[in-house]
Amino acid sequence: MIIVQREDFEVGIELKRLTEGNNEIGGVCSFIGLVRDSPEKESLEAMTLQHYPGMTEKELNRIDDEAHSRWPLEASLIIHRYGRLQPGEQIVLVATASAHRKAAFEGCEFLIDFLKTRAPFWKKEDYGLVTEWVGSLEADNRATEKWYE
Amino acid sequence: MIIVQREDFEVGIELKRLTEGNNEIGGVCSFIGLVRDSPEKESLEAMTLQHYPGMTEKELNRIDDEAHSRWPLEASLIIHRYGRLQPGEQIVLVATASAHRKAAFEGCEFLIDFLKTRAPFWKKEDYGLVTEWVGSLEADNRATEKWYE
Amino acid sequence: MKILYFAWVRDKIGLDSEEFDLPSEIVTAGEFIEWFKTRGDTYAEVIGASDTVKMAINQEYAGPENAISNEDEVALFPPVTGGKY
Amino acid sequence: MKILYFAWVRDKIGLDSEEFDLPSEIVTAGEFIEWFKTRGDTYAEVIGASDTVKMAINQEYAGPENAISNEDEVALFPPVTGGKY
Numbered sequence: 001m002i003i004v005q006r007e008d009f010e011v012g013i014e015l016k017r018l019t020e021g022n023n024e025i026g027g028v029c030s031f032i033g034l035v036r037d038s039p040e041k042e043s044l045e046a047m048t049l050q051h052y053p054g055m056t057e058k059e060l061n062r063i064d065d066e067a068h069s070r071w072p073l074e075a076s077l078i079i080h081r082y083g084r085l086q087p088g089e090q091i092v093l094v095a096t097a098s099a100h101r102k103a104a105f106e107g108c109e110f111l112i113d114f115l116k117t118r119a120p121f122w123k124k125e126d127y128g129l130v131t132e133w134v135g136s137l138e139a140d141n142r143a144t145e146k147w148y149e
Numbered sequence: 150m151i152i153v154q155r156e157d158f159e160v161g162i163e164l165k166r167l168t169e170g171n172n173e174i175g176g177v178c179s180f181i182g183l184v185r186d187s188p189e190k191e192s193l194e195a196m197t198l199q200h201y202p203g204m205t206e207k208e209l210n211r212i213d214d215e216a217h218s219r220w221p222l223e224a225s226l227i228i229h230r231y232g233r234l235q236p237g238e239q240i241v242l243v244a245t246a247s248a249h250r251k252a253a254f255e256g257c258e259f260l261i262d263f264l265k266t267r268a269p270f271w272k273k274e275d276y277g278l279v280t281e282w283v284g285s286l287e288a289d290n291r292a293t294e295k296w297y298e
Numbered sequence: 299m300k301i302l303y304f305a306w307v308r309d310k311i312g313l314d315s316e317e318f319d320l321p322s323e324i325v326t327a328g329e330f331i332e333w334f335k336t337r338g339d340t341y342a343e344v345i346g347a348s349d350t351v352k353m354a355i356n357q358e359y360a361g362p363e364n365a366i367s368n369e370d371e372v373a374l375f376p377p378v379t380g381g382k383y
Numbered sequence: 384m385k386i387l388y389f390a391w392v393r394d395k396i397g398l399d400s401e402e403f404d405l406p407s408e409i410v411t412a413g414e415f416i417e418w419f420k421t422r423g424d425t426y427a428e429v430i431g432a433s434d435t436v437k438m439a440i441n442q443e444y445a446g447p448e449n450a451i452s453n454e455d456e457v458a459l460f461p462p463v464t465g466g467k468y
Binding site: 031033034035036038047049050052054055058091092112115116117118119120121122123124133134135 | 302304305306308309350354357358359373375376377378379380381382383
């Protein structure tokens with residue numbers, strides 16, 4: 001399931017819904033991405049995520065299909081927010097459910113790595129006096145490349 | 150934080166508590182282990198987890214300390230249940246919080262791998278007419294060994 | 299043709315989207331980019347400012363060799379960025 | 384000495400725990416196991432039934448070379464098992 005929304009989400013409710021009624025699920029791996037302060041810079045007041053409605057959902061579905069083709073996942077979920085978010089707020093939830101934990105962990109890490117490099121989101125950071133669009137992170141591109149090794 | 154209890158837990162509440170007030174956390178990885186049915190066998194009615202009170206907490210604390218020494222974790226949590234559990238019920242929650250997702254994923258997978266091979270829990274499966282204590286799983290031992298490679 | 303802009307490309311051009319008539323001799327994304335630059339200084343700057351402006355045709359990532367036509371939805375944007383997790 | 388049993392070891396012996404007086408000449412876990420087997424058929428069976436009975440001394444995993452004394456808390460149990468996740 002793919003959800004792109006401005007509103008916050010309740011992790012407990014979402015994970016419960018993911019596994020309900022399927023007793024062949026042995027493990028659920030999830031990742032929550034949060035708005036993080038930059039201790040090295042001046043204090044972050046907020047970040048604004050802009051996205052490309054339509055293409056975002058298409059790319060997330062493509063990434064999700066790819067994960068299901070690579071691992072025996074019983075269920076998966078991506079919820080991604082957009083709009084203005086404060087430090088500490090939830091940005092994204094990715095979750096995978098499988099009979100065994102190895103597939104769940106690998107599928108979940110694959111989803112978040114690919115999401116960060118493929119899903120059309122752009123981030124503007126607001127430091128009070130300065131706001132700036134953030135460039136792509138080399139580290140994320142490296143994390144995606146490892147899946148092709 | 151280490152918790153060993155008979156009662157169920159609320160994943161959403163526990164994860165919120167883990168990150169509250171720390172804006173240097175960028176990601177939270179969690180794993181939930183559930184009581185899984187065995188499609189290959191007759192239907193599982195329940196499983197009973199017995200543990201060694203005192204030693205369980207000691208081993209879990211040791212595993213947790215080891216994870217913090219290997220990865221830059223801002224926070225971590227292990228909740229493990231004991232007693233009689235039905236298929237679909239939650240057994241364990243492991244969660245790690247870090248600035249970046251890589252440390253969170255690796256730390257979380259390390260915790261659950263070690264927990265399964267080191268923490269003194271024993272499982273009795275109840276198939277209605279038959280109940281049996283389950284032996285150790287070779288696959289789990291292999292999962293632990295990889296951390297020493 | 300509908301063309302959408304995102305992030306700093308949107309701020310620089312000052313519009314979320316525009317409608318163009320694409321000359322019929324333009325049939326690849328590479329040719330589109332060359333033609334787009336001739337529309338004005340700001341357009342040339344957006345393309346020239348950086349090697350990193352990306353393109354999507356009908357909501358899929360596209361390269362210079364991809365086919366393009368006046369019925370397509372095109373988007374120009376910087377490399378994607380998410381949270382710092 | 385307090386000795387605790389878990390899982391099928393507990394079922395076989397029929398007790399959660401027992402109090403023993405450990406002979407003072409027994410100073411290693413390996414010697415303890417040999418002595419434990421002599422306490423009766425069930426005890427011998429528990430030790431002999433499988434290579435896989437594990438031991439803890441004072442709530443830490445122990446091997447045959449570890450020191451042991453009458454003040455210790457000892458536990459005997461099968462290899463640990465958790466859920467099938």
